[in-house]
Amino acid sequence: MQLTTRKTVNQWTEYTLTNDHDMSVSFLDFGGIITKMMVPNREGKLENIVLSYEDYKQYEDNPNYFGALIGRVAGRIEKASFELDGKEYLLIPNEGKHHLHGGTTGFHQVLWETKPFQTENEIGMKLFHSSPDNDGGYPGNLDVTVKYTLTNDNEFIIDYEAVSDQKTIISLTNHTYFNLSGNLKDTVEQHVVMMDCEEVLELDHELIPTGKLMEVKGTPFDFSQGRTLAEGIQSEHPQNIIAGNGYDHYFLLNDGTIVVKDESSGRVMKVKTNQPGVVMYTSNTLEEGLQLQGGISKQYSGVCFETQGSPASLHHTVLPEITLQAGEKYQKQTIFSFQNE
Numbered sequence: 001m002q003l004t005t006r007k008t009v010n011q012w013t014e015y016t017l018t019n020d021h022d023m024s025v026s027f028l029d030f031g032g033i034i035t036k037m038m039v040p041n042r043e044g045k046l047e048n049i050v051l052s053y054e055d056y057k058q059y060e061d062n063p064n065y066f067g068a069l070i071g072r073v074a075g076r077i078e079k080a081s082f083e084l085d086g087k088e089y090l091l092i093p094n095e096g097k098h099h100l101h102g103g104t105t106g107f108h109q110v111l112w113e114t115k116p117f118q119t120e121n122e123i124g125m126k127l128f129h130s131s132p133d134n135d136g137g138y139p140g141n142l143d144v145t146v147k148y149t150l151t152n153d154n155e156f157i158i159d160y161e162a163v164s165d166q167k168t169i170i171s172l173t174n175h176t177y178f179n180l181s182g183n184l185k186d187t188v189e190q191h192v193v194m195m196d197c198e199e200v201l202e203l204d205h206e207l208i209p210t211g212k213l214m215e216v217k218g219t220p221f222d223f224s225q226g227r228t229l230a231e232g233i234q235s236e237h238p239q240n241i242i243a244g245n246g247y248d249h250y251f252l253l254n255d256g257t258i259v260v261k262d263e264s265s266g267r268v269m270k271v272k273t274n275q276p277g278v279v280m281y282t283s284n285t286l287e288e289g290l291q292l293q294g295g296i297s298k299q300y301s302g303v304c305f306e307t308q309g310s311p312a313s314l315h316h317t318v319l320p321e322i323t324l325q326a327g328e329k330y331q332k333q334t335i336f337s338f339q340n341e
C-alpha cells in the first residue's frame with residue numbers, strides 16, 4: 001500500500017493511492033476530483049476506468065463535474081429555493097432558474113484540506129472543508145469531512161460526514177463518470193446494469209422531478225434482471241427521450257446495491273450505498289470532442305452513479321428528506337468494489 005503525491009497546475013496536489021494488487025485511485029485536493037482509477041481487466045491489465053481531463057487546467061470550470069465531490073446538495077433544486085420551518089431560502093440559480101450541484105460556490109470547486117491515513121489493509125485520505133453560513137444561500141456553518149479509502153480487496157470507499165450549527169439541507173455525492181472498457185476503448189452503451197429498484201422519479205422537460213414516482217416494471221428503467229444501457233439510449237420511452245436519449249434519473253434503491261458489468265473487459269463494478277437512491281446519468285449531454293485521458297469525449301463515454309438523497313424531497317413529500325438538524329451528524333457511505341468475470 002502506498003500514497004504518492006505530485007504538484008499539478010494551480011499548485012493543486014494530486015494524490016495516488018495504490019494497493020498491494022496495483023489497483024490505484026488518483027484525486028486532487030481541488031474539488032476532491034478523481035482523476036484516474038486503474039483497475040485490472042480479466043487478463044490482469046491495468047487500465048483507467050474514469051473520465052478525466054488530460055489538461056487539469058480545464059477542471060477550473062468543469063461544467064460536466066468530472067470526478068468531483070458535489071455539495072452542499074447534489075442534483076437540481078427547483079427554482080433555486082426551498083423552505084425550512086416556514087422560512088424561504090434563495091440559492092444561486094446556476095442552471096436557468098434552477099440550482100444544480102451546489103451552485104457556483106459548490107464543493108466541486110473548493111480546495112479541500114487533506115490528511116492521509118493508513119492501516120494494515122487500507123490506505124486513504126481525509127478531506128476537510130468548512131462552508132460558512134449563507135454560503136451560496138445555504139443556512140448553517142457546515143463542517144464536512146470526506147474520506148477516500150482504498151482497500152486490499154479492490155474497494156474504493158467514500159465516507160461523507162458533516163455537521164451544521166443550524167438546521168440546514170445536505171446531500172453529498174461524487175460525480176465520477178465510469179467506463180469499464182478501460183482507457184475509453186468503447187462507450188458505455190453495452191455496459192449491463194443491475195439494480196433492485198421499483199420506482200424512479202419522473203422528470204419534466206427541464207429535468208426537474210415532477211414528484212411522480214414512475215413504476216419501472218415493463219419499462220427500460222427496470223434493471224432488476226440486468227439490462228444494457230443501450231436499451232434506454234435507443235428507446236422511445238418519453239422519459240428516456242426527455243433525458244436526451246438515455247438515463248438521467250433518480251432510482252429509489254431497495255437494497256442500495258448496483259452491479260455494472262462490461263463483457264469486453266470482464267470488469268465488474270459493485271456499488272453499495274446507504275443513500276436512499278442514485279441518479280444514474282449516461283452522459284447523454286456530454287460535450288463531444290473534449291481531450292480526455294485516453295481519448296476524445298463523445299456521447300455515452302461514461303456513466304455516473306450519483307448516490308444521494310433527492311432534492312426533490314424539498315418540494316415533494318414522497319421522498320426521504322435531506323434536512324439536517326443543528327448538531328446532528330450527517331453520515332453516508334458508498335463503496336465501489338471491483339472484480340473480474
Ligand code: G6D
Pocket residue numbers: 063064065207248279281285
Ligand atoms: C446534465 O442533467 C445532467 C446532470 O444530471 C449531470 O450531473 C450534468 O449534466 C453533468 O446536466
